[in-house]
Amino acid sequence: MAVTLAGLMAIDIVGELEFIWRILPELGKGLVTTLELTALALTAGLVLAVPTAVVRTYTRGPLNWLFTAYVEVFRGTPLLVQLFVVYYGLPEMGIVFDRFFSAWAALTLNSAAYQSEYIRGAIMSVSEGQLTAARSLGMRPLQAFRWVVLPQALRLALPAWSNEVAYMVKYVSVVYMIALPELFTRGAMIRSRTFKVWSPMISVAVIYLGVVIGITRVMDYVEKRLRIPGLESGHGGREY
Amino acid sequence: MDYFLRCLKFILPAAKVTLLLTVAALALGLVLGLLLAVARIYGRPPARSFAAIYSRVVRSLPTLVVLFLVYSFVTIVFGIRGVTTAVIALTACTAAYQSEIFRGAIQSLGTGQMAAARSLGMTKSVAVRSVIIPQALRLAIPSWSNEAAIVLKDSSLASAIGTTEIFRRAQQIGAANHDYLPAFLACGLIYFCLTFLTNRVLDYVQKRYRLKL
Numbered sequence: 473m474a475v476t477l478a479g480l481m482a483i484d485i486v487g488e489l490e491f492i493w494r495i496l497p498e499l500g501k502g503l504v505t506t507l508e509l510t511a512l513a514l515t516a517g518l519v520l521a522v523p524t525a526v527v528r529t530y531t532r533g534p535l536n537w538l539f540t541a542y543v544e545v546f547r548g549t550p551l552l553v554q555l556f557v558v559y560y561g562l563p564e565m566g567i568v569f570d571r572f573f574s575a576w577a578a579l580t581l582n583s584a585a586y587q588s589e590y591i592r593g594a595i596m597s598v599s600e601g602q603l604t605a606a607r608s609l610g611m612r613p614l615q616a617f618r619w620v621v622l623p624q625a626l627r628l629a630l631p632a633w634s635n636e637v638a639y640m641v642k643y644v645s646v647v648y649m650i651a652l653p654e655l656f657t658r659g660a661m662i663r664s665r666t667f668k669v670w671s672p673m674i675s676v677a678v679i680y681l682g683v684v685i686g687i688t689r690v691m692d693y694v695e696k697r698l699r700i701p702g703l704e705s706g707h708g709g710r711e712y
Numbered sequence: 713m714d715y716f717l718r719c720l721k722f723i724l725p726a727a728k729v730t731l732l733l734t735v736a737a738l739a740l741g742l743v744l745g746l747l748l749a750v751a752r753i754y755g756r757p758p759a760r761s762f763a764a765i766y767s768r769v770v771r772s773l774p775t776l777v778v779l780f781l782v783y784s785f786v787t788i789v790f791g792i793r794g795v796t797t798a799v800i801a802l803t804a805c806t807a808a809y810q811s812e813i814f815r816g817a818i819q820s821l822g823t824g825q826m827a828a829a830r831s832l833g834m835t836k837s838v839a840v841r842s843v844i845i846p847q848a849l850r851l852a853i854p855s856w857s858n859e860a861a862i863v864l865k866d867s868s869l870a871s872a873i874g875t876t877e878i879f880r881r882a883q884q885i886g887a888a889n890h891d892y893l894p895a896f897l898a899c900g901l902i903y904f905c906l907t908f909l910t911n912r913v914l915d916y917v918q919k920r921y922r923l924k925l
Binding site: 663681 | 768769772773774775776777780781784788865866868869871872879882883886891892893896897899900903904907908
């Protein structure tokens, strides 16, 4: 133990800081890729999640079963398996995507399954009377949903959704397993290239810490602005 | 189809490792998470800030970062190898998330319970042990079930630090035969069954022990 401690004390601090300064641009590029993937997967996920939630809330029969199966399968298996099915599995059926697109597709499908659950919960917590009222004003079902239920549901789903944002920033790192150079992958690549065990990973950790705390702050502000007074539903969603 | 069954047969024995990782990390994380939550709420300032900072930092990092850092730390400093490293790393992660779950549960109990226990002459630690924790545990079951499913799925990330659990086995047989799709589908099927089972068991536990406030 004493030997190890002595070893730790003997670290050349100035040299390490210089090293970190030199790898910073590379990590910065990785961070951009991480944020791109997060933003693309979250928005595409939301676009898929709304119809999924609608079908699961308002319809019965085969279509409902299909979407329920989709959500349960993607929530019941690891993202890693989904990613590998898309990146290594689908090419065997003649469907070939590049790394970035595979990662985006897997992250989107995964996130959409979770997001649809938050939205479904939110839709169900908007009272049915509102739909009836909208219909009695002469709105067609789709209009009533679009103009009365959905705006409220999206705002109710926001606390869970903002957890999903922070969650995705972190979970994008899983694409390390298909060697897509985002933030974590770049850190791990520098680690094995330079045989430096600590500085690259600790730098990566500090960057994630800053980014995730920053995003949490921003989402807290957005939540405060958009909440429906008197109807706060608490948090929920995938904890980050 | 024949190959799919061969994959299943090859991967299935490693389900033991996945389950070991999940159960060990969840159990150790439960103990540490409770300690962190109690320290956060009832502890003295240094313990309180340590618990808060630990939880904040770990929850802001991707699981892979924590896995890599903890893996390097325990192999270099303590010379630990094998599955144990993955258990320690996953525990470090889930302890932080579980501490938040228990903190929420304890706080939703309100301060009255503690005041009442203290007025009956219990010391603070007795009150925490025999009044607060039993209730908090039962209140925390729904969120805890979520966490259990997350740890089960995240145990696949242990393959990145060299643990041969089911995902790693799927990679191995897929690579050996240059045929990945059935391997990963078999692996996904096993995960799906495991999460399904875990959810059913925890639903039962929840029904049996739920505490309504």
